[in-house]
Amino acid sequence: MTLMKDKIVTLADKLIRVKGFNAFSYKDIADPLSVKNAAVHYHFPSKADLGMAVIGEEMQRFQHSVQQWQQLPEEEQLALLVDVFRKHCYAGNVCLMGSLAPDYETLTPQMQEKINEMAEAIVEWVTTCLEKGRKNKRFHFKGTAGDRALLVISNLQSSLLLARVMGPEAFDRIGRQLLEDLRS
């Protein structure tokens, strides 16, 4: 594997999370990596190609994480998901969905499709986690697991957005209450 290609994706991921997809340029990637913007275009001909790669990496990281968690009790699995978001919070990041969804209408159909897939994957996982946890009496909640999953995901997503505006304690309050709500 090329080192440079990975570095570009990593930096693009950070830039999307901090500034947003439409607010960073190839220069913002090329300069810190000490290459020319044409080098970025060599690896990712269009900005959409780069965006696709960033989303792809995120989906791989997610699948890898949940696979590692699958033997744990459901409440711990969900707490670990909250931890992933907490780390982003303290790194000054928002989540990919939270950053890309507002820009959705400005993105290529391929990027939109890939974002859809990412959303489906996370909803499906949280839904299954909640369903199993409810069967095991580890989780208690009203309504369908699918509806509850949407609430949990929307809490996590927006907690990062609110934390950016109101400070990281907003994240902690949401993350704590969210897990507590499911316990009783």
Place this chain on the structure above:
Amino acid sequence: MTLMKDKIVTLADKLIRVKGFNAFSYKDIADPLSVKNAAVHYHFPSKADLGMAVIGEEMQRFQHSVQQWQQLPEEEQLALLVDVFRKHCYAGNVCLMGSLAPDYETLTPQMQEKINEMAEAIVEWVTTCLEKGRKNKRFHFKGTAGDRALLVISNLQSSLLLARVMGPEAFDRIGRQLLEDLRS
């Protein structure tokens, strides 16, 4: 009042909600209103000035709405807030906070400050609404009203982001479950 100035703010509001602050240009405003981009700069010298005006208008609309609702039972007040978001959902909009928060780091300190004020205002109102509703036995929830308010707001905010990606039924499921959770 000038008609043009109002039209510019209204259109900018729509563009921020649909494309994001960094993805629209003065041309996107000037062309549909059949004026030159310099006319927009006449009313709003910098893009940040325009952004400030959009946020200011939103805050005024919010204050006006909640004032009109103040005699209603708290559950109805909250349901009306959900309705405001529902209308945005079906208009293809995200909320201002949801659009501006991801771009926060790219905005001027003044815009950031104004976004902070907007966030504080909405959190304060929801907190008070939940507190009163709990006293009246209209709402039932665990934890502090402040924490619960953050959860409600994050649900509403992200429901619009998720609806954009997953379709409007995501909003409906979140909005319904959210109100139901507070009833029992």
Place this chain on the structure above:
DNA sequence: TTGCTTACTTACTAGTAAGTAAGTAACTTG
């Protein structure tokens, strides 16, 4: 050693961004 591929650089284009200076027509005010 010849030729092909990889990973770039150099140098450029065409388009668009925000922003401005100067001018003007219409309206308002003393």
Place this chain on the structure above:
DNA sequence: CAAGTTACTTACTTACTAGTAAGTAAGCAA
């Protein structure tokens, strides 16, 4: 009626955007 103000237009600048064409140095493959 004269002077100023309002709400623009015309014409422009500077800076940056994504993207490309052509060249090159290093490595590998037959």
